[in-house]
Amino acid sequence: MDTDALKARLREPMRRAMEIAHVPPGVRPHLQDRLLRSGLARVRAARQGGRMWRGVEVYWPRPGAADLGLLELPAAGAGEVLVRSAFTVVSPGTERALLNLLPGITAKFPFRPGYSGAGTVIQVGRGVTDLRVGDRVACGETIPHASLALVRHGRAFPIGNGVSLEDAAFLHLLVIVQQGVRKGRLQPGERLVVVGAGLLGLLAVQLGRCSGAGAVTVVAASSAKRELALRSGAARFIDLQRGDVEVSALGADVVIEVTGSPEALAVAARAARPGGRVVLLGSTRGINRGVDFDALVRRREITLIGAHISTVPDVPTPAAPYSYAAEARTALSLLEAQQVRPSLLVQEHVDPREAGLFYRRLCRGERDIVGAVFDWGCLDERERCRRSFVLVPPRDLLRKGRAYDQNDGGLSVLSRPLPWLTEGLDTLPTTKGVLRFALVGCGGMGARHAQALRAAPNTRLVATMDPNAALARELAGDAFWTTRLDEVLARPDVDAVLVATPNHLHHPVGIAAARAGKHIVMEKPLAHDLAHADELLAACRAANVVLSVGYSFRYAPEIRAARRLVEAGLVGRILSVQLACYWDKPPSYYGSGYTNRVHSGWRARRNQAGGGVMLMNMSHQLDQVRYIVGQDVTHVTAAEGTLDAPAGVAVEDVISVACVFQGGAVGSFFGTCFARGLENQIDLRIVGDAGTIVLERPYRFYTQRAAPGVIPGRWHSFGKLPPVDVHAAYLAWFADAVLSGRPPEIDGAAGRAVQAWMEAIYEAAESGRTVAVPAITRVASAASGR
Amino acid sequence: MKASAECVPLLARGVRAASRARVVPGENAVLVGTGEFAEVARIAFAEAGAVVTMVPGIDGLPAPAEASLLIDATGDPEVILTLLERAAKTARIVLMETTRGRTVDVDFYRTVHLRGLEVIGVGEPEPTDVAAAEALLARIRA
Numbered sequence: 035m036d037t038d039a040l041k042a043r044l045r046e047p048m049r050r051a052m053e054i055a056h057v058p059p060g061v062r063p064h065l066q067d068r069l070l071r072s073g074l075a076r077v078r079a080a081r082q083g084g085r086m087w088r089g090v091e092v093y094w095p096r097p098g099a100a101d102l103g104l105l106e107l108p109a110a111g112a113g114e115v116l117v118r119s120a121f122t123v124v125s126p127g128t129e130r131a132l133l134n135l136l137p138g139i140t141a142k143f144p145f146r147p148g149y150s151g152a153g154t155v156i157q158v159g160r161g162v163t164d165l166r167v168g169d170r171v172a173c174g175e176t177i178p179h180a181s182l183a184l185v186r187h188g189r190a191f192p193i194g195n196g197v198s199l200e201d202a203a204f205l206h207l208l209v210i211v212q213q214g215v216r217k218g219r220l221q222p223g224e225r226l227v228v229v230g231a232g233l234l235g236l237l238a239v240q241l242g243r244c245s246g247a248g249a250v251t252v253v254a255a256s257s258a259k260r261e262l263a264l265r266s267g268a269a270r271f272i273d274l275q276r277g278d279v280e281v282s283a284l285g286a287d288v289v290i291e292v293t294g295s296p297e298a299l300a301v302a303a304r305a306a307r308p309g310g311r312v313v314l315l316g317s318t319r320g321i322n323r324g325v326d327f328d329a330l331v332r333r334r335e336i337t338l339i340g341a342h343i344s345t346v347p348d349v350p351t352p353a354a355p356y357s358y359a360a361e362a363r364t365a366l367s368l369l370e371a372q373q374v375r376p377s378l379l380v381q382e383h384v385d386p387r388e389a390g391l392f393y394r395r396l397c398r399g400e401r402d403i404v405g406a407v408f409d410w411g412c413l414d415e416r417e418r419c420r421r422s423f424v425l426v427p428p429r430d431l432l433r434k435g436r437a438y439d440q441n442d443g444g445l446s447v448l449s450r451p452l453p454w455l456t457e458g459l460d461t462l463p464t465t466k467g468v469l470r471f472a473l474v475g476c477g478g479m480g481a482r483h484a485q486a487l488r489a490a491p492n493t494r495l496v497a498t499m500d501p502n503a504a505l506a507r508e509l510a511g512d513a514f515w516t517t518r519l520d521e522v523l524a525r526p527d528v529d530a531v532l533v534a535t536p537n538h539l540h541h542p543v544g545i546a547a548a549r550a551g552k553h554i555v556m557e558k559p560l561a562h563d564l565a566h567a568d569e570l571l572a573a574c575r576a577a578n579v580v581l582s583v584g585y586s587f588r589y590a591p592e593i594r595a596a597r598r599l600v601e602a603g604l605v606g607r608i609l610s611v612q613l614a615c616y617w618d619k620p621p622s623y624y625g626s627g628y629t630n631r632v633h634s635g636w637r638a639r640r641n642q643a644g645g646g647v648m649l650m651n652m653s654h655q656l657d658q659v660r661y662i663v664g665q666d667v668t669h670v671t672a673a674e675g676t677l678d679a680p681a682g683v684a685v686e687d688v689i690s691v692a693c694v695f696q697g698g699a700v701g702s703f704f705g706t707c708f709a710r711g712l713e714n715q716i717d718l719r720i721v722g723d724a725g726t727i728v729l730e731r732p733y734r735f736y737t738q739r740a741a742p743g744v745i746p747g748r749w750h751s752f753g754k755l756p757p758v759d760v761h762a763a764y765l766a767w768f769a770d771a772v773l774s775g776r777p778p779e780i781d782g783a784a785g786r787a788v789q790a791w792m793e794a795i796y797e798a799a800e801s802g803r804t805v806a807v808p809a810i811t812r813v814a815s816a817a818s819g820r
Numbered sequence: 821m822k823a824s825a826e827c828v829p830l831l832a833r834g835v836r837a838a839s840r841a842r843v844v845p846g847e848n849a850v851l852v853g854t855g856e857f858a859e860v861a862r863i864a865f866a867e868a869g870a871v872v873t874m875v876p877g878i879d880g881l882p883a884p885a886e887a888s889l890l891i892d893a894t895g896d897p898e899v900i901l902t903l904l905e906r907a908a909k910t911a912r913i914v915l916m917e918t919t920r921g922r923t924v925d926v927d928f929y930r931t932v933h934l935r936g937l938e939v940i941g942v943g944e945p946e947p948t949d950v951a952a953a954e955a956l957l958a959r960i961r962a
């Protein structure tokens with residue numbers, strides 16, 4: 035029974051078994067395929083003494099998706115050699131068409147792509163006498179993108195020392211193109227036009243030159259590949275979009291059409307002279323509508339020549355005297371003589387672990403991908419190639435299968451130690467010295483800051499001030515306390531002032547502190563509006579004092595870990611940011627805050643608080659977003675409401691924002707403080723073109739990039755994060771910056787940026803229009819007289 | 821068929837077609853068409869060494885592997901399309917007759933590219949073809 039018949043016979047029992055075992059439907063095709071392959075490899079291995087090999091292969095579980103999977107192969111049988119791949123070459127046009135299932139494609143998924151490769155022989159089967167272990171070979175047949183390949187003896191061609199494995203990896207593609215050039219019967223000195231500047235097109239330029247073409251012209255749909263074409267030996271490059279050259283004036287003796295587009299045939303025929311030959315080398319998938327054979331070929335005596343590789347015989351015949359082996363040997367001799375250099379076209383060496391990311395880009399239609407190779411040397415040796423035995427179970431098949439369940443939604447999260455992500459998140463400065471603080475404002479946040487000033491290793495609380503003497507005295511402990519601001523500002527033992535007053539007092543207190551020469555930690559926000567914030571910044575600059583804004587939650591370990599992920603490129607280009615913040619404030623909040631230490635109605639008044647849930651609470655998360663993505667928002671639209679607050683509250687208790695970031699990412703921010711049962715629930719999702727971060731417990735990320743300990747294409751937990759007192763950490767690093775003469779991490783500019791976002795959001799909500807953040811910034815600057 | 825000077829222009833087109841088709845002596849050819857033009861084409865291809873089978877239309881086409889050379893002398897795009905569909909791998913298809921502006925939808929990938937077909941257009945004869953036709957006619961008369 036042949037393999038296909040066996041597969042067909044096993045399919046139904048397997049389906050039933052998976053139903054009984056409750057295997058999720060999304061996993062079944064993958065699992066079935068894997069188990070069948072594994073089983074068949076084992077059957078063959080058992081007949082050969084049980085020896086097997088394990089490696090990895092690129093695997094397309096479904097259209098549009100790619101991953102790296104376990105590969106199991108039996109030992110090389112009679113007439114076979116086992117090759118450990120060094121490079122396999124991507125054929126971008128064909129693989130894009132296959133993975134996107136373009137019209138005319140009949141690929142069956144799961145699918146294993148691959149065309150051409152080269153590597154080293156690691157095992158020789160019976161009857162193979164001219165190859166030895168260690169020989170470098172080019173694989174002259176369609177081999178998969180895999181770290182190991184079983185190759186028929188006659189299709190593994192030894193390569194000379196003068197040929198790099200990377201160049202040799204193109205052998206099969208070179209044969210494909212060369213047989214096309216040959217079928218065009220190109221004579222020395224003849225004019226050659228290549229229509230299409232993809233990988234095969236540019237190889238056709240190189241091989242056309244080798245065949246003695248007089249001058250090679252490349253015709254393409256854009257100028258993107260002009261340089262590459264000229265470097266490949268083209269004398270002329272024509273961009274059809276520019277339309278500055280009439281193709282019919284080219285008068286080519288031979289035209290090689292290699293675009294993959296049916297429409298290109300007419301261009302190719304026009305480029306040929308009367309009596310010329312047009313070689314159809316590209317897989318022009320699709321129908322040519324309304325073909326007039328008279329106009330296309332007969333009247334001008336054009337010859338259309340189909341040149342698919344499958345028409346090249348294994349054994350030469352009178353009608354087809356060039357066998358595959360003959361073509362391959364010719365190609366290798368051209369490589370040896372360095373007359374063709376396909377590696378010139380390689381722009382990307384793809385780490386196979388990042389196959390998912392690479393194919394995502396390819397599927398998206400990134401036309402700049404001309405030449406790419408999978409570099410199997412990126413893998414560690416154990417993953418790339420190891421011996422196995424028929425009885426060793428393929429343990430990771432089931433586990434890996436879950437990743438292919440489209441309904442999984444990231445619930446299967448790997449928990450692996452990722453030291454580079456989690457280590458040092460709780461590090462505190464170790465520099466010597468102490469920064470002495472006065473605390474101004476001893477309400478709810480003041481009490482929290484007093485605690486943090488005592489917890490930080492390099493700060494000391496030396497004075498407190500509040501109009502309410504009891505509050506100031508309570509927080510002072512052994513330190514000096516007063517009800518007068520001028521008294522603390524006059525003290526020489528105060529290096530810095532921590533301002534924890536109501537928002538509208540940030541401005542006057544801050545300016546007074548700056549004029550007294552004190553460094554300032556301003557509880558967030560910087561001020562109750564942008565104009566006052568700018569005046570405060572100007573005062574600090576004039577007095578040459580350091581200003582920081584207390585967005586201390588930036589020091590939360592998950593936020594810093596998320597920043598590391600973005601910095602390491604594991605998310606890629608940021609595409610979207612989704613932030614949702616839920617609080618459940620009691621009605622008493624507007625009169626006495628969360629702690630009830632002070633009874634004052636400033637939180638309910640817009641002219642004193644500056645805003646509601648966004649400014650009072652969500653500003654922390656806006657700073658976190660800005661910190662993680664490293665970009666500012668440029669445009670906002672918004673809606674807000676006061677829906678569930680006590681009578682008289684004039685600030686919003688719910689707000690929704692749509693925004694655009696500098697890099698083009700689109701974001702949405704939502705915040706409310708009447709969310710029953712959802713006190714302090716923050717969900718932040720950041721999606722990039724290489725991965726996703728979800729800051730919602732459990733903190734996790736998904737990436738298609740390779741990194742230490744990370745399996746691309748899987749969800750990973752952040753793991754165990756160290757506990758951090760964010761307020762103490764923030765103050766410690768501020769003190770360290772001042773003592774070391776460095777600017778603090780969250781400086782005035784950072785505080786101002788968040789203030790500008792919020793100002794723009796409030797204006798957008800009020801006006802119902804989209805507001806540009808830079809415009810807000812300019813208006814505020816003018817208002818503050820600078 | 822009249823073996824007269826009136827045939828020369830038609831025969832010249834046949835000669836040109838046989839020349840462009842690169843006939844290999846002894847190879848099997850199928851010629852689709854009827855009438856004088858098809859007849860002179862048959863003579864020209866036979867003279868070049870092909871073993872020509874004439875069929876009046878696509879219904880009479882033999883199985884694909886039997887001919888490496890297919891000749892259309894009808895100019896009917898549907899016939900041409902059928903030839904593309906049924907041709908053996910790497911076969912050559914010679915288009916001798918004008919389609920008179922009639923069109924057809926073609927999947928060149930599946931027909932021409934994938935099976936390595938060669939589609940050869942044959943236009944108007946040149947003086948050398950006319951001379952060859954005259955010589956051929958003289959031999960036939962003799």
